[in-house]
Amino acid sequence: MHRQRYYTLTASCPDRVGIVAKVSGFFAAHQGWILETALHADDTAGRYFMRIEVRADSLPFHLAELRERFRPVAEELGMEWKISDSAVKKRVVVLVSKQEHCLYDLLSRWQSKELDIEIPCIISNHDTFRGFVEWHGIPFHHIPVTADNKAAAYAEIQRLYEEVKGDTMVLARYMQILSPELCAAYPGQILNIHHSFLPSFVGAKPYHQAYERGVKLIGATCHYVTADLDQGPIIDQDVIRIDHSDSVEDMVRYGKDIEKTVLARGLRYHLEDRVLVHGNKTVVFR
């Protein structure tokens, strides 16, 4: 992690000659000190992706002016782009149910500033973790979800997310399926951790499915949520070895270690603007 303040440009555009020259030339012309550059040409899609970190104090103007001056470059190249500021912390709303592992893990990383974010609130369909969350000084909202109140519940979640100006929503083993409306409202903002190595074992009880199939590795997948259940763009995945002696309960236990690690890793990539979505796939500049 860089201690100095920096801006991060992420962009994609149709591939052509001279993209890097144009963009790096822009920064060089203003004495911009580039900390990190990652580039990717997708030959199949004919598209170019980039992520550039530049030290804020090396530029002779502020962020608003940087954006203004960069705009013509971006337009010439037909870019989708944004520039973020490391001094502006992301605002992450976490949704949990009754399982503890991802929540403890995220709060551990948050309190040590490994995750340098704001958590304006944590929402759950159970009251289980109120005390734990509030001890950390974070507001906790208990929004039960039943067969009858789903629409109202999701509306309330959306209202809260808007109210606290959230820019990222994390489903940290939140055992409810968000409404299509909610998914559609925040594309590329909602991260889920699914407890299987997708596309294997979509949907409910993946460890039971894995047990029945007799696989020798189980996994977890961090992906952006879309209206199609467990079909969104994959950010990260990992697996762990099991064998015949492992029961479903053992698999659940092993799985937790993978889930929390993969979620934390995927979230980190997202927060640092390392993930660029293209269609249903991601470019992840680690």
Place this chain on the structure above:
Amino acid sequence: MHRQRYYTLTASCPDRVGIVAKVSGFFAAHQGWILETALHADDTAGRYFMRIEVRADSLPFHLAELRERFRPVAEELGMEWKISDSAVKKRVVVLVSKQEHCLYDLLSRWQSKELDIEIPCIISNHDTFRGFVEWHGIPFHHIPVTADNKAAAYAEIQRLYEEVKGDTMVLARYMQILSPELCAAYPGQILNIHHSFLPSFVGAKPYHQAYERGVKLIGATCHYVTADLDQGPIIDQDVIRIDHSDSVEDMVRYGKDIEKTVLARGLRYHLEDRVLVHGNKTVVFR
């Protein structure tokens, strides 16, 4: 690997009190020196699995008599069982197409005696590797497979397998789908290496499927062949990390390293009688 000759008992039976006592008591009564014991109780299935290696020279009788004397113990316990002899090499028939990696890998292990087996012949639907195989002193049979001759081709493969008294058939990236008859004739004898992490990406072109889905790990699966394509009992699996910069061609290349390693590992477990099949799952005593 043990240098002394040993017998390997593999068995399964309904779980009950005293199974191990009875079996180990049998060997102890004859001063049998046990080299390795592996046991597994499947609570869900209510079934007990075991694998015991005993030094041949520690027993006061030969294999035939060992089997005869063990029979009443096995019958009392309702066992499915067999006893193999490390001095009798398995006879492995290998089927290949035009990809080299699994073939080179298997022959490398065979010539160094890491795989202490007989390879009575290698069969291919292409003539590509005739010279390489024959240089190793192994008979090579070119049996083309076309849309029209499938029945005859598979009949010829079966005839050869019988003729050379094969007891294991390895599909080392053999790009044809065996006939249901052939699969049914040799349950638990035919090993395949599938180039995906099953159950993801069954069937043709799994790396293309993986590329389209944007997964972050790709894998390979060694399994017993059954009449259901890519659905047989899984013996071993592994994965390797990829990222957005990897094309399908890159994935194919990475995949080869996993395929040959997983096939070799699965084959070794099979050859050492470490794999017990139960339903569509395996117990693998590594």
Place this chain on the structure above:
Amino acid sequence: MHRQRYYTLTASCPDRVGIVAKVSGFFAAHQGWILETALHADDTAGRYFMRIEVRADSLPFHLAELRERFRPVAEELGMEWKISDSAVKKRVVVLVSKQEHCLYDLLSRWQSKELDIEIPCIISNHDTFRGFVEWHGIPFHHIPVTADNKAAAYAEIQRLYEEVKGDTMVLARYMQILSPELCAAYPGQILNIHHSFLPSFVGAKPYHQAYERGVKLIGATCHYVTADLDQGPIIDQDVIRIDHSDSVEDMVRYGKDIEKTVLARGLRYHLEDRVLVHGNKTVVFR
């Protein structure tokens, strides 16, 4: 995890014919229902190791009588042995400094009963985590360690450990080196997590050492503490891939994920009596 109460026998003895027959015969004679059996013959050392779980309610007597009746069997075999009771929770004293990751991870597993233990107290050389620990209802003791007070500090730690009847001490990134006396007093009871893949990078600042050497994987090691720094019997290890772009700070961050996972895994093996120490090596019956 088994829900029923069970006893766990762990034992080792000189290898000879009939060990398993004698031990399993003992349990079978009393209708003992064996849940899990793991056996290992160390050919080099000529020593036999075993771990057997037997359902408590299947035996016609209680633990004290079980031990009494098993004693002659054990003596005949020249065994080192013990039998533990799943109903008696282990008492684990945790030592921490100022890093949070292992502490959060252990408390997460403890509060969900994944680790079904008592934590009678947590000790630290800093006051950092007092609030967090006490919120969980666990007594917290701040015992500063300075160049001048080491003897007194370690004496106080030992006094507390005795007072709360601890049977396991966990150094959860406790940044102090215990006195040789303390190490010697509790062989096989004190677990440490070292932040390198031992035997590489013994001692201080292993990530800095790893950075200097330019390794491509970094790791962590859970081991029993002995008077020789970072030389005790290894219980578990794992690694994670890094590359040239990772600074020491990045390595520290990646390392935390490995450290907490390896410590939790090693601790679990220890708590379930899956670790048998022989000389400076371990048998770990996973």
Place this chain on the structure above:
Amino acid sequence: MHRQRYYTLTASCPDRVGIVAKVSGFFAAHQGWILETALHADDTAGRYFMRIEVRADSLPFHLAELRERFRPVAEELGMEWKISDSAVKKRVVVLVSKQEHCLYDLLSRWQSKELDIEIPCIISNHDTFRGFVEWHGIPFHHIPVTADNKAAAYAEIQRLYEEVKGDTMVLARYMQILSPELCAAYPGQILNIHHSFLPSFVGAKPYHQAYERGVKLIGATCHYVTADLDQGPIIDQDVIRIDHSDSVEDMVRYGKDIEKTVLARGLRYHLEDRVLVHGNKTVVFR
């Protein structure tokens, strides 16, 4: 792998503002189509590293002129640099002893053109693999190495390497230690595969050392050879899990799978000019 011919620029220079702008500007000015760009700023060393692939047919001049025109750019930036041509195959001399696994693996990749190289000859201190190598149409030289003839043997190896215009030497489990003179003559050209996870277990019999220490993972390391035994810059490493049941012989067998994979991976990075050495460390642009 790109099918079109391309040039690869690898370079490093002191870090400053505008490096990427200058280099990419140079290529853009000539309509150079960049296929792949990898960049790395080493903050500690204050040095910048880059690797750029540009399509040969997109440039209006040939390689010699490209080098001539790029020279002023490189000089202005104080670069160490080179440009290689994908149409010029690297010439790789392989040294082996009596172990087969790396040799089979390399020839498998070579014959399928996964490794698109020339192997002008293979040298061994044993005659074991003459037939196998010659069957592949590759000249084989048996150069015995004894206590008495070392100087002459290494001189002969060097003579052959020069004669065949080798540019890369691979020690594929070649069990001899090259002379300091030979090491010094070809810095960054000689790759070795060491059968341990360096810096653990330097020197002879690393698996025996690993067995004695009781580690739970074993590994292999591909590195450039320098005059300091097993101390050269590390290119790649990997590990595999073992446990108490594995003998030294088992570890040797497992190790082979890691050794050949890590060597092949390291060699590939080297051949594609993905490895930049700085001091005793490497930047590897995968």
